[in-house]
Amino acid sequence: MKIVDARVIVTCPGRNFVTLKVTTDEGLTGLGDATLNGREQAVVGYLAEHVAPLLIGLDPHRIEDTWQYLYRGAYWRRGPVTMAAIAAVDVALWDVKAKAAGLPLYQLLGGASRERIRAYGHADGRDVPELLDAVRARLDQGYRAVRIQTGVPGLKAVYGVHDTTADGSAVPHQQARPLVEDWDTDAYLRHLPGVFEAVRAEFGPELPLLHDAHHRLTPIQAARLGRDLEPYRPFWLEDCTPAENQEALRLVRRHTTTPLAVGEVFNTVHDYQTLITEQLIDYVRSAVTHFGGVTPLRKLSDFAAQHQIKTAIHGPEDISPVGTAAALHLDLAVHNFGIQEYAGHSPLAGEVFPHAYTFADGHLHPGDAPGLGVELDEALAAAHPYRPAYLPVNRLRDGTVHDW
Incomplete structure (x- = not known):
């Protein structure tokens, strides 16, 4: 062939x-x-x-x-x-x-190690009451684990909180120039423990709650936040500090027992070596799409497994259904699977990329169609051409560019 x-x-x-x-x-x-x-x-x-x-x-x-x-x-x-x-x-x-x-691809990767794949969804709100409503909505959709993000008092736009237009619809993703968000670390550190307290009070101690700090904290700030969140038993604190400096996670690890998840911006195993060999994190977060494919991510999973670290493949809306399917086949096959992020896709994206994978009762399955189980409707794809788009940028209140 x-x-x-x-x-x-x-x-x-x-x-x-x-x-x-x-x-x-x-x-x-x-x-x-x-x-x-x-x-x-x-x-x-x-x-x-x-x-x-x-x-x-x-x-x-x-x-x-x-x-x-x-x-x-x-x-x-x-x-x-x-x-x-x-x-x-x-x-x-x-x-x-x-x-x-x-x-199906997972059979070539050693077969299924589980019957289904636990997923978490995203819940966000401009304030705590709106966040609580979003958590309820995710639970109604069947999710059994939820990432929680909320606005911070005094800030206009914060990562993970979907802004809306006057009619309540989502602000379009496409922007002629990057959206500028603002940031105040002290305000965030004061605010977030109260958010977890409110969600725990409303939904109880058993619901797995995740949170993404999105690389915005210094190591000592991340350590403080991890310790402040310990009473609320988060499932994890994600990307608490920029981890290109892998040694920085030593300080965080020394000061908190909150589980740590890192790696969605990593591209190769070299970005993880210190983090894994010194067990400075609990979950590896790289996406199939950005890590070189199934071949190296399977190797990363095996490397992490030697150090009791689990997988949690990155699964945002901007990974296509093709990338999502590849992740699910790995999730089903590897022994050290932890959890799968699943933001889902629009109905139209599902029509452009018909797929065999399914979501039900808080869990995913890649399906048993040969291959990935995803096709591409090229005629429909051509009817929706590329549109320029940017991720946001972030600035402190004095105008300094900060990590987004």
């Missing part, structure tokens, strides 16, 4: 998604997700101009060899653009291989 075509398809059914479609001489096709939110066209160019021509004539079954060829052969290694492009190829080849075998 040989690859005879490799095309990049960009569509925007509410969000921009970048998809690689690989076709073989036997008529089998495979899909891979290469979406890099806010920098989509950089990956499009990398794939279309540099990677896709190299795939023609290759044996799609040689997944490990192709991965090493694209990673080592380019000389310029790592980085989100490179790793998203490699991920798209890797996932597309796994899709082809599983279809050729007539099996």
